[in-house]
Each structure stands twice: as structure tokens, then as C-alpha cells.
Amino acid sequence: MMNMRKKIGISLVRTEVYDLLKEEILRGEIKFGQRLNIRKLSKEFGISPTPVRDALLALAAIGLVRCVPRVGFFVTELNENYINETTESQIMVETFCLEKYFDEIKNSPDILKIYDEAKEVVNTKSRKLFDDSDQNLHMLIVRSSSNKTIIDFYEKLWDKMDLVRHLNKRYLDSNKEHLLIIESILRNEKKNAVESLLKHIENVKNETLKNLESSKVTE
Numbered sequence: 001m002m003n004m005r006k007k008i009g010i011s012l013v014r015t016e017v018y019d020l021l022k023e024e025i026l027r028g029e030i031k032f033g034q035r036l037n038i039r040k041l042s043k044e045f046g047i048s049p050t051p052v053r054d055a056l057l058a059l060a061a062i063g064l065v066r067c068v069p070r071v072g073f074f075v076t077e078l079n080e081n082y083i084n085e086t087t088e089s090q091i092m093v094e095t096f097c098l099e100k101y102f103d104e105i106k107n108s109p110d111i112l113k114i115y116d117e118a119k120e121v122v123n124t125k126s127r128k129l130f131d132d133s134d135q136n137l138h139m140l141i142v143r144s145s146s147n148k149t150i151i152d153f154y155e156k157l158w159d160k161m162d163l164v165r166h167l168n169k170r171y172l173d174s175n176k177e178h179l180l181i182i183e184s185i186l187r188n189e190k191k192n193a194v195e196s197l198l199k200h201i202e203n204v205k206n207e208t209l210k211n212l213e214s215s216k217v218t219e
């Protein structure tokens with residue numbers, strides 16, 4: 001019994017460290033390429049090194065952190081290859097789901113809710129609201145497949161895409177593109193919807209590649 005309680009405690013600490021580090025990386029407070037020292041971090045958090053190490057391994061599993069054997073952990077350097085790989089995977093999953101599960105998406109009550117959110121972003125220019133509605137739209141497209149394997153894959157990919165999205169300063173343009181996608185879906189124009197989605201993902205990628213230079217860590 002005691003043993004069980006202890007295990008739960010450690011996993012909670014690890015989750016907390018994981019969430020904190022992930023946020024700091026996504027907010028740019030920890031720079032790309034920066035070393036993450038286990039001993040230093042465990043001192044700062046006031047905890048033992050084990051949950052810190054576990055959290056770093058979990059971050060490595062989603063690609064935010066790179067583990068170099070016998071050297072240590074580093075924040076993944078966002079490079080062209082990373083952006084191209086995540087974008088290609090996003091296109092693969094989302095266009096497949098939009099084409100195959102178009103009716104499920106069109107008939108989902110969520111699509112109208114997301115349409116309202118996107119219109120609200122136009123009025124308020126709220127970045128936070130955009131981030132939420134962005135996630136809602138892209139997730140709706142994939143979750144409409146009801147395919148657990150695809151959804152699991154996509155949720156892991158989403159964490160990687162978060163890093164790409166964070167750089168992106170073009171959210172109001174992205175929001176306009178979301179409106180085009182949603183309106184095509186609502187008008188039952190599958191081909192236009194898929195084309196608009198493709199263009200949207202490509203535009204985000206190109207903007208991210210352009211911003212890449214300015215975000216690199218200089219040491």
C-alpha cells in the first residue's frame with residue numbers, strides 16, 4: 001500500500017516538471033539548443049533528479065528535447081528538417097481525414113461553434129482565442145475519424161507542431177484561412193475545403209521557415 005502511494009507521488013511530480021518545462025520551451029523562455037542540466041533543474045525545483053530525468057525522457061519522446069548519450073539533454077533545435085517533417089505529417093493526417101470523414105465533420109455541431117470562434121477572433125484579435133479555435137478546428141478534422149490510432153498519432157504530432165506554431169506571428173491571416181476552410185465545409189464543397197486546408201498548412205510552414213533565423217539561440 002505504502003509503495004503504491006509513493007509511486008503515484010513520483011509520477012505526479014514528473015508530470016508537473018514535464019508540463020512546466022514544456023511550457024517554458026514553447027514560450028521561448030528556454031532557448032532552442034539550450035542544455036538542460038538534470039542536477040541544476042532538480043535543485044531549482046527542490047526535488048530529486050529521478051522525476052526530472054523521467055520528465056526529460058518524456059519530452060524527448062515527443063521530440064521537444066534531444067537526448068545525447070553520456071552528454072545530456074538539450075532543447076531540440078528547430079531546423080528546416082523539423083518543420084518539414086511535422087508539416088508533411090500534418091498534411092498526411094488532416095487531408096486524409098477531411099476527405100474521408102467530410103460528412104462527419106460537416107454534420108458535427110462543433111463546426112458551427114468553431115465558426116463562431118473564428119469570427120470572434122476577427123472582432124477581438126485575441127491570440128488566446130485564436131490558439132483555442134485553431135486547436136479545435138484541426139482536432140475536429142482528425143477526431144471525426146474516430147480512429148484511435150490516427151488520433152493518438154496526431155495528438156503526439158500536435159505537441160511537436162506547438163513548437164512550430166509558437167513562432168508564428170501570422171495568426172490573423174491563419175484565422176482568415178480557417179474561415180475559408182470552415183465556409184467550404186459548410187457549403188459542402190469538399191474539394192475547395194481540402195485545397196484551402198493544404199494552402200493554410202503550407203502558408204504556416206513558409207512563415208515559420210522565414211522566422212526560423214531570428215529565433216535561433218546565439219551562444
Ligand code: NI
Pocket residue numbers: 134138174178200
Ligand atoms: Ni490552423
